[in-house]
Amino acid sequence: MSTYPLNLIISQGTDFEITLTVRNTDGSPLNLLSYTGLSLLKKHYTSNKNYPFTLTFLDRLNGKISLFMHNSITKTLTEGRYVYDIILESPNNIKKRMIEGTVIVSPGVSF
Numbered sequence: 001m002s003t004y005p006l007n008l009i010i011s012q013g014t015d016f017e018i019t020l021t022v023r024n025t026d027g028s029p030l031n032l033l034s035y036t037g038l039s040l041l042k043k044h045y046t047s048n049k050n051y052p053f054t055l056t057f058l059d060r061l062n063g064k065i066s067l068f069m070h071n072s073i074t075k076t077l078t079e080g081r082y083v084y085d086i087i088l089e090s091p092n093n094i095k096k097r098m099i100e101g102t103v104i105v106s107p108g109v110s111f
Contacts, residue, residue, distance in 0.1 A: 007101040008084070012108050013075040015068070022063040022088070022098055029063035034091035039067055041077075041084045041103055051077065055086065079107040 039053040085100035
């Protein structure tokens with residue numbers, strides 16, 4: 001499996017949620033039974049400060065996951081470019097970066 005690049009936009013001060021399907025190299029959904037996962041947002045790769053996404057397995061058999069960040073976190077983000085990734089760990093304890101990319105935090109008029 002290759003790491004899939006996916007860039008995102010988060011509107012500052014709002015709830016952010018996206019549903020994704022993790023796939024095998026042949027395009028079929030990856031069976032995520034017994035997998036665990038983690039996803040973080042950082043200003044840059046070497047930053048010590050991170051902002052966690054809530055990663056939820058919506059449909060493990062069909063590779064569906066959700067990333068969520070509450071508005072209480074997004075309102076603390078300054079506008080600009082960030083980086084993130086999604087790491088999944090298989091039942092065999094193999095960790096794989098499945099998705100990575102940049103995030104643009106867009107400022108809001110009302111926040």
